[in-house]
Amino acid sequence: MTLLAASFLIFSAVYLAPGRPETFLLGGRSATPEALASIRAHYHLNDPFPVQYWRWLTQMAHGDFGTSIQYRAPVLHLLTARLPGTLMLIGMAAVLVAVLGIGAGRLSARRPGGLVDQAVLVVTSVAVGTPSFVAAIVLIWVFSVRLGWFPSIGSGSGFFDMAYHLTLPALALSLYWVGTLARVTRAAMLAELSKEHVAVARSRGIPERIVLRRHVFRNAAGGIATMSGLTITGLVVSTVLVESAFGLGGIGAFLDSSVSVKDFPVVQAISLLIVTVFVAVNLVVDLTYPLLDPRVRLGARNSA
Numbered sequence: 001m002t003l004l005a006a007s008f009l010i011f012s013a014v015y016l017a018p019g020r021p022e023t024f025l026l027g028g029r030s031a032t033p034e035a036l037a038s039i040r041a042h043y044h045l046n047d048p049f050p051v052q053y054w055r056w057l058t059q060m061a062h063g064d065f066g067t068s069i070q071y072r073a074p075v076l077h078l079l080t081a082r083l084p085g086t087l088m089l090i091g092m093a094a095v096l097v098a099v100l101g102i103g104a105g106r107l108s109a110r111r112p113g114g115l116v117d118q119a120v121l122v123v124t125s126v127a128v129g130t131p132s133f134v135a136a137i138v139l140i141w142v143f144s145v146r147l148g149w150f151p152s153i154g155s156g157s158g159f160f161d162m163a164y165h166l167t168l169p170a171l172a173l174s175l176y177w178v179g180t181l182a183r184v185t186r187a188a189m190l191a192e193l194s195k196e197h198v199a200v201a202r203s204r205g206i207p208e209r210i211v212l213r214r215h216v217f218r219n220a221a222g223g224i225a226t227m228s229g230l231t232i233t234g235l236v237v238s239t240v241l242v243e244s245a246f247g248l249g250g251i252g253a254f255l256d257s258s259v260s261v262k263d264f265p266v267v268q269a270i271s272l273l274i275v276t277v278f279v280a281v282n283l284v285v286d287l288t289y290p291l292l293d294p295r296v297r298l299g300a301r302n303s304a
Contacts, residue, residue, distance in 0.1 A: 006275040007060070010268055011053050056268065066265035070258065075269045079251065085155045086243070086250035088162055090235050092170035093177075097231055101178045102224065105185025106217065112190060120182060127179030132238050136172040136245035143168060153247035166248075173242045177231045184227040188220035195219075229285035233278040 047055070059066060065075035108120035144152035156165035192198065193216055201211050239252030247253075251270060258266035 002279055003272075003276060006279075007057060007272055008053065010271045010275070011056060012049075060269075060272065065269040068258075068263055068266050070261050070263040070266070075265050078254070078266070079269065079273075082250050082254050085162065085166075085248060086239055086252060089155075089166050089169055089173065089239060089243070089248070089250060090232075092163070092166055093174040093235050094232060096170060096174040097177045097181055097235070098228065100174075101181030101231075102185050104178070104182040105224075106189065106212070108182065108186045109189035109193065109216075110212065112193075117186075120186070124179035124182045127175050128183070130175055131241075132172055132176060133241045133245055135175045136169070136242055139168045139172050140245070155248045155250070169242050169246045169248060172245070173235055173238055176238075177234055181224070181227055181231060185220070185224050188223045189216050192216045192219045225288060226285055229281045232281045233274075236274055236277050 056066065063076065065079070067073065068075050068078055071078060104120050104124065108117045111117060140152045143149045150168045151165050152168070154165055156162040189212075198211060198215050201215050202208070239250060240256050241252070242248075243250045243253035244256050251273075255267065255270045257263075258270070
């Protein structure tokens with residue numbers, strides 16, 4: 001139901017957007033009314049809105065994403081060719097967010113108010129306040145222009161070459177989410193540290209590292225997992241800016257260029273793909289939440 005409602009909103013927004021795709025097809029040239037009518041008939045642009053939406057929905061249900069107006073090629077083939085680079089970029093950024101974000105949050109929560117905690121708060125404040133495109137510009141200027149350590153454009157070929165080319169984009173993409181996840185992790189762990197069972201565990205002489213791992217971080221894992229799910233969807237959306245800044249030929253940059261030329265089939269397909277990822281990630285988080293926090297299972301069992 002969520003995907004159906006999202007598909008209707010996506011198609012409606014693109015349909016009502018100013019500008020028509022036939023303008024791009026003509027390339028600014030004038031055309032006779034007969035030629036214009038032929039173009040509109042070929043792409044079914046004269047059909048009523050319900051007919052266009054139903055045709056698009058049934059095609060999508062059968063795996064047919066339509067034909068790109070810009071490239072005159074099946075949208076599915078164009079997306080498949082660009083998907084590996086985007087998936088690798090999101091994967092690298094997700095690893096950075098998980099390792100740095102959760103690691104910094106745990107480190108900060110160990111000694112609240114200490115020097116390390118203050119340093120983490122300052123760094124995460126800068127990270128959260130820095131947009132992805134600004135981080136991309138700074139990283140390019142420092143590590144590509146000044147130091148020459150990393151390339152500033154292109155996604156490379158082959159696994160290791162792609163990893164090398166995508167290092168700076170992954171850093172730019174993950175910076176905001178590293179700061180956000182670190183703060184969420186710190187807040188969740190501090191909330192658990194104030195609980196009575198933690199004081200009891202400490203009074204029994206249990207080592208602090210075990211207390212933090214078993215009684216604090218484990219109970220805080222539910223909220224951290226929820227934020228991690230939002231992070232994945234945020235990374236997918238943010239690829240539009242990062243891929244454009246680094247000249248990557250991925251899904252995000254493809255969406256950006258397709259919007260500018262009114263390539264409706266591509267815009268609709270990518271937008272629905274992003275919504276599908278959002279729904280899938282949230283479903284996985286909801287299913288894994290009881291596994292991470294046994295109190296959820298117990299609460300559901302008692303209410304039943």
